[in-house]
Amino acid sequence: METIEPRSNLHKLFQAGVFVVTSEVGPPKSGDAAVIHKKAKLLKDASDAANITDNQTAIVRMSSIAAASMTVQDGFEPVIQVTCRDRNRIAIQSDLLGAYALGVRNVLCLTGDHMRWGNHPQARKVYDLDSINLISIVRGMDAGKFQNGEEIKPAPKFFVGGVENPFAPPYEFRPFRLKKKAEAGAQFIQTQMIFNVDRFKEFMKQVVDLGLHEKMYILAGVGPLKSPGMARYMRDSVAGMEVSPEWVTRMEKTPKEKWKDEGINVCVEIIQRMREIPGIAGVHIMSIEWEEAVPTIVERAGLLPRPKADQLSAPQPAPAGAVAG
Numbered sequence: 001m002e003t004i005e006p007r008s009n010l011h012k013l014f015q016a017g018v019f020v021v022t023s024e025v026g027p028p029k030s031g032d033a034a035v036i037h038k039k040a041k042l043l044k045d046a047s048d049a050a051n052i053t054d055n056q057t058a059i060v061r062m063s064s065i066a067a068a069s070m071t072v073q074d075g076f077e078p079v080i081q082v083t084c085r086d087r088n089r090i091a092i093q094s095d096l097l098g099a100y101a102l103g104v105r106n107v108l109c110l111t112g113d114h115m116r117w118g119n120h121p122q123a124r125k126v127y128d129l130d131s132i133n134l135i136s137i138v139r140g141m142d143a144g145k146f147q148n149g150e151e152i153k154p155a156p157k158f159f160v161g162g163v164e165n166p167f168a169p170p171y172e173f174r175p176f177r178l179k180k181k182a183e184a185g186a187q188f189i190q191t192q193m194i195f196n197v198d199r200f201k202e203f204m205k206q207v208v209d210l211g212l213h214e215k216m217y218i219l220a221g222v223g224p225l226k227s228p229g230m231a232r233y234m235r236d237s238v239a240g241m242e243v244s245p246e247w248v249t250r251m252e253k254t255p256k257e258k259w260k261d262e263g264i265n266v267c268v269e270i271i272q273r274m275r276e277i278p279g280i281a282g283v284h285i286m287s288i289e290w291e292e293a294v295p296t297i298v299e300r301a302g303l304l305p306r307p308k309a310d311q312l313s314a315p316q317p318a319p320a321g322a323v324a325g
Contacts, residue, residue: 001214002187007142007159008105009077009309010049014188014217016312019275020282021303022079022190022219023047023294025071027062036062036070039291044076046295047285048306051108051190054081058118065099072103079161080104082138083112088128089137089147096141100156108161108190109134132184135162139185160185165192166203167242175206181216188217190284195234196242197273204277213279220274223286224293225263228252264293268300 006012013020023043028035043050050071054064068078080099082092096107111131115123129137137147144155162181166174178189194200200220207213225231228251235243247266254262267285274280287293298304 007157011159012309018307021047022049022284024051026053027067029061036067040071040074040076042291046298049077049079051079054083058113058115068104069102079106079108081108083110084129085112107158135184135186161188162186163190165240168240182212186216190219191221193221193223196244204279208279217281219282219284220280221284222270224267227259267297271301
């Protein structure tokens with residue numbers, strides 16, 4: 001693993017070997033700051049950082065950078081999502097400089113959902129970059145260069161992540177796509193939500209065989225089921241999602257008044273299975289507008305209390321060109 005001066009508290013926890021827990025804050029479809037502060041309060045003691053989503057599913061929401069600034073004020077570390085869908089490289093680099101000035105230190109690079117799935121399907125797409133190009137640009141900024149080669153003084157020092165979906169065919173291609181992100185400079189990865197553990201194990205075996213777990217920190221995506229209907233919908237209608245029959249059957253056999261509690265138990269069991277898989281550095285909990293479930297999930301998984309980064313000793317930076325094992 002590349003050992004450098006930690007860019008954020010999240011980075012420091014990874015370097016210390018902590019089993020990391022991240023969560024998500026979905027900004028509202030309004031300018032109501034109270035929504036962000038409420039979600040941050042719910043999540044800050046149960047997770048080490050939270051993704052601030054960037055107009056997820058191409059639906060207009062509060063700016064991820066503005067929302068992230070609010071969580072910084074609340075003492076909760078954000079990971080801003082940055083999508084390529086809506087902005088060209090000029091706007092993206094400008095936004096990143098602004099985010100850094102507001103205290104943001106973690107960036108998750110995504111291509112972005114197509115606008116046809118959102119509430120402005122008539123909007124023009126940008127896609128000047130894809131997620132791999134974006135990772136490379138952000139790491140270049142870390143090195144003190146804009147994409148065009150001009151110097152940045154002082155350089156913004158971000159901890160840079162990407163995403164991967166082990167469940168999108170062709171399956172055998174996914175680890176090699178992840179390798180491209182590692183080569184572009186991704187320092188951590190969050191995966192699609194996992195409800196097919198066997199398929200995910202196959203993916204991770206290939207990842208470990210390629211040595212990618214030694215080049216980036218990998219967070220396994222998990223989340224709670226609210227109902228049998230949700231399980232069936234994710235199984236049948238969500239592209240790039242695989243839900244094993246065991247979870248659907250289990251939710252269907254559960255009495256209605258216990259659906260949510262059982263959905264949390266399913267998530268906890270999947271987390272426990274993730275902890276046994278070589279190469280996994282933590283979990284990313286996607287609660288999908290059910291932030292109240294996250295503290296319960298983390299508690300039942302035995303992951304409380306969360307360690308404080310300021311109480312850990314950061315490793316010394318490795319010599320130039322060195323890679324820690």
